[in-house]
Amino acid sequence: MTTTTGARTAGRAARPARAALPRPYLLWLAGAQAGALGDAALAFALGWAAAAHGGGAAGLVLTAITVSRTALVLVGGAVADRLGARRVMLAGDAVMLVATLLLAAVAGGWGTPLGLLVAAAVVVGVVDAFYLPASGSMPRRLVDTGQLPRALALRQAGGQLAALLGAPLGGALVALGGLPGAALLDAASFAVVLLVLLRVPVRRDAAGDAAGVAAVDVAGARTPERPERPGLLREAAAGVRSAVRDRLLRAALLLTGAAAGALLPVVALLAPLLARTYGWGAGAAGLVAGGQGAGVLVVAGLLSWRGPGTGAGSGAGAGSRAGVGAAAGLCVASAGIALLAWAPGPAAAVAGGVVTGAGSGLFACRIGPLLLGAAPDDQLSRVQALLTLVQSAALVLSTGALGLLADAVGPRTPTALCALATGATGLAALASRVLRRA
Template sequence: MTTAVPAGAARRTALPRPYLLWLAGAQAGLLGDAALSFALGWAASGYGGGAAGLVLTAVTVPRTVLVLLGGAVADRFGARRVMLVGDALMLVVTAGLALAVAGDRGVPLWLLVGAAGVTGTVDAFYLPASGSMPCRLVPADRLPRALALRQAGGQCAVLLGAPLGGLLVAGGGLAGAAAVDAASFGAVLLVLLRVRPGERPVPAPAVARQAGLVREAWSGVRLALGDPLLRAALLLTGAAAGALLPVVSLLGPLLARAHGWAAGTAGLVTAGQAAGVLAVAATVAWRGGLPRPGIGAAAGLCTASAGIVLLALSAGPAVAVAGGTVVGVGSGLFACHLGPLVLGGAPASHLSRVQALLTLVQSLALVLSTGLLGLLADATGAAPPALLCALATGAAGVAALATPALRRA
């Protein structure tokens, strides 16, 4: 005889301790990375805008080119092993960077580009492995709450990373930021040595292993394209990344300048967006997500679309901040409901490869749309591209509602 557990009680069941331990270490690592990223960009900006762009490109290019291979490596050899190697390597690199730039010596540009290139390369292997960890540590019924808690922590790391980086650069220069990041990698290593996730491997046939990592990476693409739910989720992710993410980061500051507002107002819009994401993530982490996550993700995009319209047509700072907050609420709804769909829909043998494909789709869509939206803003002002983003985001939400695989998930 079995006893039914009330839905509310199931939602509030504690998350597994190994997951919470890993998440604490991962957030410490994210905070250290955000601080160092600010410090690298600040140091590169001393050489001019072209140099700063070169450093950012040195991170993005290897991450984008190698991420599918990184997912295949994590699925074959184990996510935990890949993360241990990545953290150990970055500990050595950041500690070496701190020693190399200690004192009053100038920071050569080649060293900045080299550090950025190593970071992007390690990220290509680390991100797919890390993205699959919640599914390896948390039961499926608690996965939405686990991912929401991770989303909230990641948002906090992003918010605090730049101010922390500024303080570290002011107090100890690039060497101080690199030393703190090295310490954060050491903390993550200690956590990973204690946490042993169930890899849930599906033994691969000998023929598949002999095919090589490139074919294994391509098999993840074939799997996602052949599965109706994963295919729809990836397309929706690309649409959201291209139409939603550039709004606050690119168009928000341009709108503020067009209205003659101070930089602090643009910062408040960004803060409002972050507050909206945090509010939704905290709610989902505590109470759980909607019973139909596909509908929740679609509702998030429609909500974000309304916020973008409010931001684009705002005549005063208060309305702009309100618009940014609504955009954040919609973004949080989308991320907290689509993430469990992607992880839950991926077979255990392809967890990291599906995460790698998700990262690739986001990166490509964001890179393409950011450049095009920037050119359009130069030609027409910031409001028309913002309204175009609102239209695209709303259309993506409606399309998600009309997609059976997402609507019934």
């Protein structure tokens, strides 16, 4: 008995303690999630105001955000790598603080004409194009490589919580104060993020922090350190070429694009169509979306607490777990989508949403550290920009095709095809040697 107890005690002592995430990262993450909550509330308010002008107007507002963001995101990544992620984020928060205050003032005085909503959407999309690549690179700049899985899982959980709370909060604000109320809340969130960013010390932001710094030679004379740099478009293209040539980045980006095209339209597009077609009601569609969000939140929270396991972030083992874990997440999500496709009623559909969310959460929490960890130090934001572009392009293409197919044959068939595509993508990831071994 003594020997057994001693062995257990020794085993517990031999396990390395899980290091806490760095305080600067937690501080930045808290500010970022406050900003995400304000953004989600404003997005709901913009959509609600646009819907008053008709479905075409609402689609126009959403398209204005997507198109402006997609068109500029590669340049935004190059700017963040050149000037520094924090500088770009500070500029973006300042612009959005002013823009949301102006939106609140104009909407409060003149109402919500369609032109105002489209202009606000364009501003949001343009700022996102520069902000998202910079923000996406921050975990790598603030935490050690071995802590990336937990750091990104915690960010995923926080982002999902903000998304779940944002729409109800936006609805309450619209009911109380209309679009101006939601805009004022978003302005307050940008002010919070600005204050947080000014306090957070950012490591590995040398591209921006070193700009304009002079070097001192042996004789004491000061000589300019910054060499002549190519244009932003060339730097953006160089980031794309670098990612395409890297086998791991190329495979992970292709996998993420395929997963986005098959996964993301399910809850946003196909679940409401299923609910309308089979008379489940709007409440059931909302519960499916909520179940999906809850599944993501639970898995991301669990992974942020437990971490990736022993040996995380070291050698091929951690990479193998990341690739295999991402593939397993897609296979789980495939089962959830299949359950949603053939659900006989709302209860089974909600269960399908929960399983889909759990699988997609596992995929996101595994593929994120793999992508960010494999990115070159001087191209962190450009890789994040390319990731945004790949996801957006896949989503736009698949959403249109799935919508047309649903009109032709009903929503069950495209939902089942999404289940097959998601499962096939997971199996392809398992078959990829570079993803298995990283």
